[in-house]
Amino acid sequence: xxxxxxxxxxVLDEALIRLRADESLDFSAAEYxxxxxxxxxxxxxxxxxxxxxxxxxxxxxxxxxxxxxxxxALSRGLDESYWINAPEAxxxxxxxxxxxxxxxxxxxxxxRLVVCTEGASDTFARQVPPRLGALMDWPTITSVxxxxxxxxxxxxxxxxxxxxxxxxxxxxxxxxxxxEINEAPLPGLKAVLAAGKKPVTELAxxxxxxDLSPKVTASSTRAYLMSRKNLIIKEGSxxxxxxxxxxxxxxxGLV
Amino acid sequence: MQVFTEExxxxxxxxxxxxxxxxxxxxxxxxxxNFPANLIDELQDLGFINMMLPExxxxxxxxxxxxxxxxxxxxxxxxxxxIVCNSNMISSLLIDFASDEQKKLFFPKYSxxxxxxxxxxxxxxxxxxxxxxxxxxxxxxxxxxxxxQKTFVSYLNQCSAFLVSARTNETDEGGISTFxxxxxxxxxxxxxxxxxxxxxxxxxxxxxxxxVRVPAIYLIGTENWGLPxxxxxxxxxxxxxxxxxxxxxxxALDKAVAYVKEREQFGRKISSFQGIKWYIAEMESEIAAxxxxxxxxxxxxxxxxFITKGAAMAKWFASExxxxxxxxxxxxCGGMGLVxxxxxxxxxxxxxxLSITEGTSEIxxxxxxxxxLR
Numbered sequence: 199x200x201x202x203x204x205x206x207x208x209v210l211d212e213a214l215i216r217l218r219a220d221e222s223l224d225f226s227a228a229e230y231x232x233x234x235x236x237x238x239x240x241x242x243x244x245x246x247x248x249x250x251x252x253x254x255x256x257x258x259x260x261x262x263x264x265x266x267x268x269x270x271a272l273s274r275g276l277d278e279s280y281w282i283n284a285p286e287a288x289x290x291x292x293x294x295x296x297x298x299x300x301x302x303x304x305x306x307x308x309x310r311l312v313v314c315t316e317g318a319s320d321t322f323a324r325q326v327p328p329r330l331g332a333l334m335d336w337p338t339i340t341s342v343x344x345x346x347x348x349x350x351x352x353x354x355x356x357x358x359x360x361x362x363x364x365x366x367x368x369x370x371x372x373x374x375x376x377x378e379i380n381e382a383p384l385p386g387l388k389a390v391l392a393a394g395k396k397p398v399t400e401l402a403x404x405x406x407x408x409d410l411s412p413k414v415t416a417s418s419t420r421a422y423l424m425s426r427k428n429l430i431i432k433e434g435s436x437x438x439x440x441x442x443x444x445x446x447x448x449x450x451g452l453v
Numbered sequence: 454m455q456v457f458t459e460e461x462x463x464x465x466x467x468x469x470x471x472x473x474x475x476x477x478x479x480x481x482x483x484x485x486x487n488f489p490a491n492l493i494d495e496l497q498d499l500g501f502i503n504m505m506l507p508e509x510x511x512x513x514x515x516x517x518x519x520x521x522x523x524x525x526x527x528x529x530x531x532x533x534x535x536i537v538c539n540s541n542m543i544s545s546l547l548i549d550f551a552s553d554e555q556k557k558l559f560f561p562k563y564s565x566x567x568x569x570x571x572x573x574x575x576x577x578x579x580x581x582x583x584x585x586x587x588x589x590x591x592x593x594x595x596x597x598x599x600x601x602q603k604t605f606v607s608y609l610n611q612c613s614a615f616l617v618s619a620r621t622n623e624t625d626e627g628g629i630s631t632f633x634x635x636x637x638x639x640x641x642x643x644x645x646x647x648x649x650x651x652x653x654x655x656x657x658x659x660x661x662x663x664x665v666r667v668p669a670i671y672l673i674g675t676e677n678w679g680l681p682x683x684x685x686x687x688x689x690x691x692x693x694x695x696x697x698x699x700x701x702x703x704x705a706l707d708k709a710v711a712y713v714k715e716r717e718q719f720g721r722k723i724s725s726f727q728g729i730k731w732y733i734a735e736m737e738s739e740i741a742a743x744x745x746x747x748x749x750x751x752x753x754x755x756x757x758x759f760i761t762k763g764a765a766m767a768k769w770f771a772s773e774x775x776x777x778x779x780x781x782x783x784x785x786c787g788g789m790g791l792v793x794x795x796x797x798x799x800x801x802x803x804x805x806x807l808s809i810t811e812g813t814s815e816i817x818x819x820x821x822x823x824x825x826l827r
Contacts, residue, residue, distance in 0.1 A: 231466075269459055270466075384470055387500030387513055390463045 200252035200310040204243035204276065205299055205330075206236035208260045208267040209320040217421045230263055232270055233319040237382035242345060242375045243313040244275040249347045253277040255306060259298040260287045272393035273385040279396065280306065284403045286410040292325025294412050299326070300333040301406030305399075311352065312372045316341060327374035337367040340374040455748040461519045468526040468538075471499065480531050483654035484799065488533065488610055496538060497567045503544050510548070510560040517751040521696045525744070528700020529707070532803040533654030535697045537608065543570040543616050543633070546686050550674040558670065559633065563614075570633065571612035572690070573603035573660050574683055580605070581816040583618065583683055588662065590619035590630060597621075597632065597672065599665040602644070607810075609643055610656040612636065616686070617662070622677045631679035633671045640665035651803035652810075688760050690811045691768040692750055698771030698807045699744045702778035705800040706736045709782035712789065723785075732785055736778045743771040762824035769817040772807035779804040 211231045216224040232240075240256070247254045256271040256279040258264050264287070268279045282298050290298070303309055312334070314327040324340070331338025343362070344355035352371055356363040357378075403410055429446065431439045447453045457465065479489050496502050505520055506512025528535035547559055562568050579585035588601025599619055606615060614635045622628040634641060644659030674682040710733060713724040723729055750763035779801040783790035790797050808814045 266459065270463055273463060384467050384474070384499060385463075386498065387464050387467065387504060387515075390460050390467070391513060393463075394460060 199308070200250055201255050201306060201308050202243045202247045202250070202252050202311045202313060203255045203257050203303060203306060203309050204236075204240050204313045205257050205259075205326070206239060206267070206271055206315070207233045207318045207320070208258060208264040209233045209318060212319065221421050221423065223419055223421055230266060232267055232274075233315065235315040235317070235319050235377045237274065238377045238380055239313055239315040239375055240271060240274045240276060241380045241382040243311075245380065246311060246313065246345060246347055247277075250310065252310065255280060255309075257299060257302055257306075258282070259284065259290065259295050259302070261285055268398055269390070269393040272396045272398075273389045274382070275385070275389070277396060279398045280401060281398065282401045282403070282406065284410065286403065286412075289412055289415060290410070291412040291414040292323050292329055293414075294408075294410050296326050296329035296333055297408040298403075298406065298410060299330055301408035302401055303334065305401065305406065310369045311347075312336075312370075314372065314374045316374045316376050324374070327372055331372040334370075334372065336371050338372040338374070339365055339367065342373045342375045343379055345373065345375065345379065454745075455518055455522070457519070457522065461516075461522070464515070464519060465522045465526060467499065468501070468523040471496075471501075472526055472530050476527070476534055477530055483531060483533055486653055486656065488654045488656075492534065493537065493569060493611060494567055501538055502569075503563075506544055506548065506560075510544075510556065512544075517692070517754040518748060521692070521747055521751045524693055524696040525700040525703065528697040529704035531654070532652050532697055532701060532806065535700060536652075536655070536693065537569065537611065543572070543686070545689060546616070546682060547673065549685065550682055555670060555673065568613045569608065569611050570614040570616060571606060571608045572686060573606045573615040573617040573634070575603060575605045577602070577604055581813060583687075584629065584680060586618055586620055586629065588617065588619045590621050590632060590667070592621075593666070595669050597667045597669065599632065599634065599640075599662040599667055601662050603660045603662075605647075605657060606660045607652075607655045607657045609646065609658055609660070615660065616673065617660075618679055618683055621679075627677040627680060629679040629683070630676050631673050631682050632667050633673055634662070634665065634667060635671075638665050638667070649806070651799070651806040684761070687811060688764045689754075691764040691817070692747065692754065692760065694807055694811050695743070695747045695750075695764070695767035695771040698768070698773075698775035698804070699740060699747055701800050701804050701807070702736070702740045702743070702771075702775045705775075705779045705782035705797060705804075706733070706740065708797050708800075709785045709790075712786045716786075729785060732781050736781055739774045740778060743767070743774045746770055762821055765812065765817040765820040765824075768807075768812065769814050769821065772804070773814060775804040775807055 208230050210225055210228040214228040218224050243254050254276045256276040258267055259282040262283060264281060268281055272279055280302055282302050317324040327340060328338050339354045341356045342354045343357040346353045350369050351366055352369055353366050354373060356365060357376060431442045482489060500513055503511055504513045504515040507514055523538060524535050527538040544563060547556060563570055574583055576586050578587060590597040590599045614633055617632050617634045618629055619632060620628055621630040640663045642661040644661050646656050646658035649657055713729050714722060716723045747767045750760050750767045753763055754760050783797055783801050786797055789795045
């Protein structure tokens with residue numbers, strides 16, 4: 199049965215990351231979660247699998263922490279899961295992640311499609327899908343807002359800056375989908391209980407052929423502060439206030 | 454601190470997401486008394502409602518502690534939905550007291566077909582005194598003829614049936630039976646709907662019965678011995694109300710804390726003032742204590758222990774904590790605490806409901822003392 203692999207990332211919940219007075223970031227209260235965008239990615243894979251009567255496989259490259267992502271991902275409709283358990287994931291750059299995912303993909307038979315998100319919700323680097331496609335030597339389509347599969351042909355609508363581009367490829371391929379591709383449903387509680395019974399394969403770095411040495415290393419992470427205008431329009435009727443606000447937007451070049 | 458399995462935590466996370474994504478945008482409508490019909494359907498589709506039922510009756514066989522954690526997540530934002538979020542009020546009672554024939558008849562309706570059933574015990578002359586009811590049921594062939602009235606019946610808008618207590622015998626031996634009464638039966642009439650201080654999404658009011666013919670199979674439990682069944686329902690309802698108190702208190706505190714961390718007076722965030730810090734410390738500690746008590750009783754329930762005293766303790770304590778915490782939360786936010794759009798005054802109003810519904814604080818203390826003195 200053809201397989202659709204969906205790559206997802208286990209990230210810190212950005213809403214729970216605190217900003218210290220010195221602009222450094224405090225991660226101590228932040229819980230992990232599946233990247234918000236990856237929820238749509240998983241849903242895109244589930245729908246694609248229905249179209250080709252295939253099965254879905256979750257694939258994540260993460261540290262020991264990422265083990266907790268597996269049941270969550272499986273409860274969202276995936277049939278099985280692969281987890282590359284590697285401490286190297288904590289400092290991986292796009293090249294390392296793509297290499298690890300490609301190594302794991304070689305262990306999964308009959309993969310017809312790999313679905314990634316356009317960018318993870320923590321870094322939004324947008325590097326992994328193109329690099330993964332290159333390593334696999336498969337066609338790669340980014341910025342996918344719509345996806346259709348018929349037989350061996352995948353048609354995707356790419357949302358570019360000023361236009362929509364429709365492209366066709368022959369499977370297998372890698373696609374990077376935008377979050378707007380669908381509305382990801384919440385998993386039902388029955389699906390949560392069923393997730394624990396689905397097959398999970400854990401891979402160690404030694405099990406895959408991959409280069410896990412990062413070429414880019416992050417030396418520090420600091421928040422940047424948005425400077426606010428603190429403009430308050432107090433005078434006039436509601437209509438006059440709205441007009442003054444719109445005028446301000448025009449002056450700022452925002453509209 | 455209650456420890457949850459990975460599956461339980463995932464369920465709680467789903468509840469959190471549902472609350473933020475689906476419930477919160479609809480709270481203004483709920484407050485206006487327009488409870489969205491699809492909300493119950495969505496909760497049922499996701500598996501929240503009836504989650505504690507056996508699988509054969511459409512449930513997940515989940516534990517009371519999971520149920521409680523989910524109730525808290527809903528109560529942090531909206532009391533009306535928290536009460537109905539994951540428990541069809543009569544379902545566990547049917548498991549314990551209904552015959553196999555009754556289960557086959559009722560469960561498809563109340564688990565798969567998304568019908569909700571509520572409770573109708575209180576009467577104008579019988580509130581805390583559940584045995585003082587005047588509604589009667591008289592046997593007529595294979596049916597019962599029901600006459601009388603109930604008041605303070607909640608969720609009149611969401612429920613299609615109500616578990617109703619009625620006097621079936623005038624002797625001292627029990628004499629009260631419980632019936633599942635469909636709202637659309639001839640002779641069942643909804644009376645006045647009360648405008649009340651809180652819990653606005655639930656239509657609360659009167660239910661009249663005028664020669665209502667109820668088939669015998671709708672008598673739940675043993676004829677004339679319905680009072681223990683009523684009290685069992687109250688034990689579970691009181692535990693859920695207790696957790697609603699915890700959720701309301703936590704939701705109010707979280708909102709107030711967010712406000713005092715931003716609000717500046719005299720050149721400082723007001724969270725830096727000692728008076729505010731003392732409030733926060735007291736509120737957080739009281740909430741933690743109430744939550745621990747609720748989970749203690751919920752664990753007893755899961756371990757098949759008797760919870761009459763525990764549920765009364767939890768409900769009394771948590772509902773009083775909710776009142777104290779929401780009052781302080783409003784105070785911390787000053788004028789904004791009074792403003793409807795700010796969203797905190799609703800917590801204060803809803804908290805007051807909790808120390809009255811399903812047994813007043815005073816009645817609960819009588820129950821607690823009675824059980825202790827046994």
